[in-house]
Amino acid sequence: MHSTSLSITPLTGTPFGAKVTLPDYANNDPANLNEEDFQKLFEGVHENLVVVIPNQAELLPKSQYLLTKRFDPTLPEPKGDTGAGYGHGKEFRHDKSVLKKDGCSVKSQPQVQILGQGKFAADEPGNENGEEISLTHPSHTSFHHSPLTEDQIKKEGRTRFYRWHIDSALYDLSPPVVTTLLGIKVPPTTQTQTIVYEDDTGDKLELTQGATCFTSGQRAFEILSDEDKEFALNTTVEYAPHPYIFISPAGATSDGLTMVSEGKEFKFEELPEWEESKVKKLPMVWTNPVTKKHHLQLHGCCLHRLHTKNADGSVTTLELKESRERAHQLMRPAIAPKNVLAHSWTEGDLVIFYNRGVWHSVTGEFKAIKTDGADERRLMHQCNIASSVDPTTIK
Structure with missing residues (x-):
């Protein structure tokens, strides 16, 4: 089916979100959108809050950066090959920061971060750095005050929302307008885990392993x-x-x-x-x-x-x-289950979310290596860019 312009279709069975189909002329690269179609995407992201563009596994980090930057007209024009900086600045790698293990930067495009779980050889898809990298998926077990027990995780198949947040340094730098998140290597969606809300509501949420959760x-x-x-x-x-x-x-x-x-x-x-x-x-x-x-x-x-x-x-x-x-x-x-969009990752999904309109959270517990024939490694590219202006309230 040929498409001459970008189309946006609301997701079904979810509280919000939409799927995007790119026009043929873009050659499967959303950075190539003309001004009319980009404006449609811009409005679609603000209206639907989270949009998914499938089949983007080969999207180049430079294209991801250029697309992300385009959502914020306040950003300065690129200087040389660097341009605007990553939304958390450099301090998120500080050895005392809770973010210190959250991946590494793409050397050729430092605004794009490599996130995931497991070891990846220098020549594996998504590893742009020309050397082996080791990634650690954020787990609530290292961040929560009273984490789940090993039996609750392994025998009961439970997980938790790791940290509900907005992507932002929240010091010196202004919050990014959007974040783009690309799933290059993801585990199969056949395995599910359950979040049990540990309060008096009795709420439960079943989701696929490693789903990214959003709320409006x-x-x-x-x-x-x-x-x-x-x-x-x-x-x-x-x-x-x-x-x-x-x-x-x-x-x-x-x-x-x-x-x-x-x-x-x-x-x-x-x-x-x-x-x-x-x-x-x-x-x-x-x-x-x-x-x-x-x-x-x-x-x-x-x-x-x-x-x-x-x-x-x-x-x-x-x-x-x-x-x-x-x-x-x-x-x-x-964050009641009926309000949560739990995105189940398919390889090649490019998720664009309005970072100034949603909160999101990592979920899932992963094994670091292949076990029982199942490869639970995961590799993703993330990009968000600190804005030049703070968000405001219009009363």
Whole structure:
């Protein structure tokens, strides 16, 4: 079937999301879209929040970078071969950061990260670096306060949301507009795992091994009470300096929404040098520029304080523990199973998500090597680019 223009088809059986079919002239490279079709894709991503372009396993890192960059007209033009930088900056590889094991950069296109699980030879597809690489899939067992037991993982087939988050450094750099995530090598989708919500709801979510989960910030805002909407619209989220280092001694809640408060975080004087002017203070609600809808957008693990402007003009500030508790109360309804898009990966899927309109989480437990004839290795390319401007709320 020939296609002369880009088409977008909503996914079925999911709370949101869409599938994209590229036009023939693009030669299966979305970086080749003309301005009219790219504008259709731009609007489709903002409206559907997550879109999937199949059969992209051979997409070059340069094309992925150029496509990602195109979503943010505030970004500077490329200088030489580098251009705009990766959305987390360089500090995410700091040896005390919770992100330190999350892959490596593509040497020829450092804005693109290589993520996954297992060892890959220099000549394997997706390994662009010309040398063997070893990748570690993020597991809740190294990040949560009280992880699942070995029996719960292996015998009961359970997993957890690793960390619900927005892709952003949350210090100095502004949140990226979109993230592109390309599945080059993925395990078969025949194996499933289950998330059991460890609260009094009895909620469960069955998903394929390693599914990436998304929830809509728009939906998260819409289901708030009127009182909570007013609170969110008038609240600024202050993030900790170097937040991924700040939280690294602590452990996350079992749903991956925030951290358990035990005073284990690094003291500010123990962090790498930081400047007050670079500390991020972002609105709790971000307005989608295409739909004009409000999205509840906050990173519950990295926040430090909440500042709420009251009707009389005064400001109420919640400190760390209370801020986490309030954030959890606002966020938890949005991750109920009926609200979660759990993307089951097929090799070649290119997922583009509106990073300023959704939260997402890694899931899944993987074996590092082939066992029982099953290859559970996985390799993905991820790209997001720090914006030049912060998101805003239009009331």
